[in-house]
Amino acid sequence: MASAIEEKRIEDELSYPILLAERVRAAVDDADSFKTECGEVKKQVDWLSQSLRTVVRLTTSAQSVYERPVRRVISEVSKNLERAITLVRKCKRRNIFRRVVNIVSAADFRKLSNLLDASVGDMRWLLNIFETENGGAGIVLPPIASNDPILSWIWSYIAMIHMGSLSDRIEAANALASLATDHRNKKIIVEEGGVPPLLKLLKEAASPEAQMAAATCLYYLANDQERVSLIVSELGVPIIVNVLGDSMMKVQIQMASLVARMAEYDPLARDDFARENVIRPLVTLLSFEDTLVEDDHHGANSGKQSIHSIVQINKQLEKSSSSGGVKSYRPYMNLYSESSTSSRSGQNRRDRENEKPEMKAKLKITCALALWMLARGSVSNSRRITETKGLLCLAKLVEKEEGDLQLNCLMTIMEITAAAEFNADLRRAAFKTNSPAAKAVVDQLLRLIKDLDDPTLQIAAIKSIGSLARTFPARETRVIGPLVDQLGNRNAEVATEAAVALQKFACSENFLCMEHSKAIIEFNGVRPLMRLLRGNDQTQLQGLVLLCYLALHAGNSEALEQARVLTALEGADRTVVAHPELKELVLKATNHLALYHQSGVHSQRHVSFG
Structure with missing residues (x-):
């Protein structure tokens, strides 16, 4: 009624x-x-x-x-x-x-x-x-x-x-x-x-002040999934994306913050933003001071057509007009429509170049935050970021920046690698061994793990390397050493994350688990791993899992015998009771290790947990 x-x-x-x-x-x-x-x-x-x-x-x-x-x-x-x-x-x-x-x-x-x-x-x-x-x-x-x-x-x-x-x-x-x-x-x-x-x-x-006022109010409203859904249902996403791509820098900062907020609170909004192609302007704004991001449609940063491309377009136009092909004509009309706004885009670019450094930094921070929120839990958005050459941009910013910008870029990388871990197509497309972007990302992740003493950054970098475990060949042992070193980190969370990451190298699901397990042992990973068994409940759990994988895939190692790993596994009853899902794994590892070594109490026998 x-x-x-x-x-x-x-x-x-x-x-x-x-x-x-x-x-x-x-x-x-x-x-x-x-x-x-x-x-x-x-x-x-x-x-x-x-x-x-x-x-x-x-x-x-x-x-x-x-x-x-x-x-x-x-x-x-x-x-x-x-x-x-x-x-x-x-x-x-x-x-x-x-x-x-x-x-x-x-x-x-x-x-x-x-x-x-x-x-x-x-x-x-x-x-x-x-x-x-x-x-x-x-x-x-x-x-x-x-x-x-x-x-x-x-x-x-x-x-x-x-x-x-x-x-x-x-x-x-x-x-x-x-x-x-x-x-x-x-x-x-x-x-x-x-x-x-x-x-x-x-x-x-047309007033930036009006856009700022409206965007600020929408930002305050968009901290609840139901309210974000309402903004989306009112066709707010295409409006936001359009303003983001064509406005003054202070407005773009607010719009990027709004995108981040909406993507954070509503997973469905991430898909809507992706359909409106919000990732391209975000990556472009993030890298506007560099020449890293090329336009995939036009093949040039500036949006101008090369002489060769113009000739090709003219040929296509002639063919479509002679054959009456309306569908084939429309994409080229879009090209000319986009080029008609190039002067305005150029003006916006010049305006950005003349802005104060703190404004430029704030824009990049908010754009990186938006990319982070868009990539979170989304394979499709992670793929879109990699397709816009965003990985290379993120790696460079992680290398030369500090503070919030570095963190936001790193967290975006972490979300992309997490998506790639469970999606083979994304993993193969974005993280090929010979890919310059993938190499740049891995180099920066390893640098953060080795050279920094910041647990937040180290944990994100360690998680990222772990997510990429299945992309590294057996000869790529340079990623194993830094992770093994962090097993002895004073910070329990960092050490635990290092154990989790190494599990992904040594687990049975990894085709090269035997080679990686041997590499972990060769980098002297057993002793710090044994010390983890004396840590808190979570540290003990992750340490025990990794130890089981090493026992299963490199059981004949002398380092395992010298560290009395079999004895440690036999004494793992308390941890197994607290985590019953471990029972079968520990049983397999103990029985396998008993084939090569003898414990201090029991000699050459199979162990069974009742």
Whole structure:
């Protein structure tokens, strides 16, 4: 029922209370008692009738109308006019029985007068909203919102964004953004229809200040999956991507932050952004000071066509025009459409080059953060980043930058490698052994692992190397040594992650598990691994798993015998009890190792955990 009411035209909504007002006036004329009170009711109703007709004229003449408060106020006015008809009709002369049943008192008229006064106040506030040049609608508190003053402010600001001048819209969007920092207000803004006018302001306003105000408010709203989904459903993603690719740097910073926020809270939004090709402008902005990113469509950074490509395009155009092939003609029309904006893009590039270094750094930080959030848990987005030559860009920034930019780039790499770990196609395409991008990434990951003393960066780099374990050939032992060294790291989390990464080299799922297991032992990995067994529960668990893999795939090693690994595995009962999924693995490793070595207690026998 409610949805059907919402679908009615606003003019139809307004016609009903106007009709009620006419009926009240007719009932007042027929009244035989309480004529003074009925006369006061008539005055109030006449004012409401005139105001309703004014609202009709304003709504029909305005280009954009914010209907939410109009419908709420009109609904309340209609209820009060219905009450007025009921009471006034009781004042008409009837037989004695009807007069006894329908008793009317002065108190009834006082109550009705208060209700009509409230409707008058609501209508005055509503008319004030339409007088956008006044600019004071947000200060007035309508009676309908007396129990929740924030509601009237939100209504006023949203209405101003709908119908105000550009300066008023900017001011209202900033005010709404300020309110949106509060969790409860976010919900009200969304429920009262604040998202569509903000997106419209973002899309249509040529003013960077307007775009900033709208983007900031949307950013505050987009920290909840349901609200992000609403922004997506209102077709916000293509608007955001378009503004990101063609606006001033301070606006691009805010847009990249909005992309990151939406991608963080809604996995489905990541797919929508990918479909709108948001990754290309993000990578381009991330590398705008370098010449790393080439345009895959045009084959040149600047977007200009080479002489050879222009000749080829002309040939294709001639063929398509002679054969009447509309479909084959359209892609080349898109090329010319894109080239028509090259001068504006060039201007934006020059503007970026002239920006302050801190602004450039902030832009790169937000773009890297957006790529990180887009790549998280997404094979398709990770593939898109690698296809735009993003890996090489990320590797270079990890090499020369520090702080948030370095971290965000590294975390993006970590997400891409995590996706590649479970997707063979991505692994083969992006991390081929002879790929310059893959080599650059691995070099930087190893540098972070070996040279830094920052657990956050080391852990991310270690996880990335572990995810790529199946891409390294047996001769690529340079990645094993740094991981083995970290088994002895003072930080338990770093040491544990190193053990997890080495497991991926030594596990049975890795085709080269035997070669990698021998390499781990040759890099003196057994002793620090034995020390991990004396650590906390998580460290013991990961250390024991790696030790089992080494026993299974390099069981005849003297280093395992010298370290008394068989004895350690036989004494692993407590860890196995805490993690019953380990029982079979430890049993296999112990029995296999017993073929080559003897423990300090039991000699050349198979061990079984009861």
